[in-house]
């Protein structure tokens with residue numbers, strides 16, 4: 133079968149490899165779609181610890197083609213989305229219910245072969261059923277949505293809250309929708325790209341801001357700004373120094389800033405502890421998708437979260453290495469690799 137293999141930092145190729153055989157408790161899933169995410173680029177560039185040689189792809193869904201021995205809850209022909217993050221269940225963090233912080237975490241598409249391939253083999257514990265009526269491409273959004281759900285859970289959004297989302301990529305646009313569902317009534321999305329601002333307004337943002345037009349912080353939080361005094365909750369979804377610095381400053385006194393964006397390992401920003409302390413800003417970080425994958429699958433299966441407008445490009449496995457290696461054009465939101473072709 134075809135698979136997109138990271139062989140070393142900067143070396144990513146489509147190769148012909150053996151089709152995996154499901155072992156005890158495993159599902160063999162024919163991939164319908166797998167999303168290309170910033171993490172794949174970080175892995176390719178060596179900015180995020182990688183474990184080559186490995187097939188990348190951690191945002192996938194597909195149809196079960198075969199099940200291994202001892203599989204009880206799934207059968208061939210079912211559609212499933214995979215939670216790529218496999219916790220050990222034995223370490224102290226797992227025992228404390230913090231499975232995303234597992235010391236022995238193994239991720240499909242990072243540590244073991246993932247979804248940029250015709251088939252993936254995964255433990256049944258990582259699979260969540262999706263309806264067969266669902267658009268076959270939509271299941272690829274369960275993983276990023278599950279990560280956003282964890283962030284929204286951590287933020288404790290109250291009905292009527294004000295929210296600012298920094299970044300108009302897939303994470304930002306999913307977070308806007310979740311904030312709306314969680315009861316926020318004023319939702320501001322900040323991004324340079326005009327198309328993304330227009331889309332955010334269709335998906336639930338009550339206003340959008342172009343940060344290149346004026347000083348973002350005073351423009352939003354100042355007298356006469358869109359949210360004078362700042363927001364109850366700010367989500368950093370861009371993973372760049374500028375927005376990492378802005379996030380706590382855009383939160384109101386006693387508000388919360390949640391970091392979701394990924395910056396390269398070793399990168400640093402300047403923050404002002406005085407400002408954090410005297411305004412008692414809650415600075416929260418949100419990592420992965422602990423126990424949120426089922427809800428993400430339900431939100432997509434029911435259509436409560438709109439993902440169709442987030443699909444920018446559909447590409448083949450042959451085109452995938454190049455798409456990961458070269459940064460996405462500005463207006464792009466999510467590119468999906470579709471092994472069966474377009």
Ligand SMILES: [Zn+2]
Pocket residue numbers: 169170171190191276
């Ligand atoms: Zn991802």
Ligand SMILES: [Zn+2]
Pocket residue numbers: 219220221222223224225226233234235236237
């Ligand atoms: Zn563990």
